[in-house]
Amino acid sequence: MVSRIEDVAQAAGVSTATVSRALRGLPKVSDSTRAKVLKAAADLQYVASPTASSLASGKTHVVGVVVPYVTRWYFAHLISGASEVLREQGFHVLLFDVGDEGPHRALLLDSRMLFKRVDAVLILSLRLHDAERELLRRLNVPVVTVGVPDDDWPCVRIDDYETTRQATEHLIGLGHRHIGYVGGDTVPSMDFPTPADRARGFRETMQRHGLTVSAHSVVMGDWTAVSGREVGRELLARPDRPTAVVAASDELALGVLAAARELGLAVPADVSVIGIDDHEMADLNGLTTVAQPVVEQGRMATQLLLSAVAGHDLGHEVATVPTRLVVRSSTAAPPASAAAVAEPVRASAR
Structure with missing residues (x-):
């Protein structure tokens, strides 16, 4: 009973x-x-x-979490960090997995789903449509974003440009001059800023050192390891293949490692590979990476959000979380033959 x-x-x-x-x-x-x-x-x-x-x-003790993809590593770890803080504070999660819905995505966030159902909203690496932004303003609930700075709400993020600069500088410091880039494409309806920021960090770092970025040395995948293998094969099968590759994520980099093995290339003797994230599989595969604390970003953003629920004014502060280079066995100096013909490198402007 x-x-x-x-x-x-x-x-x-x-x-x-x-x-x-x-x-x-x-x-x-x-x-x-x-x-x-x-x-x-x-x-x-x-x-x-x-x-x-x-x-x-007048409180639901529920926080709405809006995420593009639930199953991908980065987003799953953000949700994990957020959920941990929410559980500790007696809150529950109402998850909105918007996916790639094109022009219809705005329909997934409407007043019927949010009104009187959530005390606050956490937006994970997603730039909202105008209709969605207006809805959140009308609901008048606290909002915090992760990964995408916003003029209206606080944000927790890493500096994607700086992170890719770190990765590229590591390879240049080892003596590599012919460096390829495997980037992550963005879905137009999602409008992620990360792909463009990371690609720009690579290109501008190469330019500062007087190094050429040819059209053939940049390929784009969809952020998954399977895609990284496909475009990695395209890049590494070329007769003028690069001696090193910067990948925009560890999952893409793991795919590039697989492509190198399939092509009979030794890593790092024939080609060096560096990623970004510090995925669990990076350590298992000896992948050099620029690590970002993904779970911690989820925690930080949620703590900010609950502080706003408690009545504290957070303003529009952007908290930029530092990243760090983690050197493993996938990067080394280029082959002697490549180093002998490498073009001279200018000192970095930074």
Whole structure:
């Protein structure tokens, strides 16, 4: 038999109103009375109705998390970090997986799905459509973004340009002059800024060193390892293949490693490969990478969000999380034959 609030009140010898206040942590309940109520509730295995609690408090203790893809490594780890903080604070997640819906995506975020259902919204690496932004303004709930700076809301992110610069500088420092780039394409309806920022970080770093980036040395995948293998084969099968490759993500880089093996190339003796992220598989495959703390970004953004729910004004602050180079066995100096004919490199402007 399911216990009712009246059963808890009778066992504790107090009113149902006192039980409600004690279980919700509200003031004007003595420590001794609260202890009696909590013990009675535990003994009776009573669980308060979240619906009733939200009606009384005006809070749902639910946070909406909007994400482009649930299954991809980066987004799954952001969600993991966010969920950890939310659980600790007694909040629940309402997940909105918008996917690639083209012009119809805005229909996935509407007032019927959000109104009086969430206390706040966390946006993970997604630039919102105008209709979605207007909806969130009308709902007047706190919003924090991850990965995409916004004029209206706080953001937690890494510097994608700087991260790719670090990766490219590592290879140049080893003596590589002919460096290829495997980038991640963006879906037009998603409008991710990351692909363009990372590609620009590669190109401009090469240019600062007086190094050429040919049209054949840049290929684009879809951020997955399978795609990285496909475009990696295209890049590494060329007679003028690069001696090193910067990949825009570790998953793309892992695909490039697979392509190198299939083509009979030794890593790093024939070609060096560096990625970005520090995916779990990077360590297992000896992949040099520029590590970003993905789970921690999810935690940080959620802590900011709950602070706003508690009434603190966060402004439009952008928190940029540092990245770090992690050198493993996939990068080394270029083959002697390549180094002997390498064009001279100018000192970096940075």
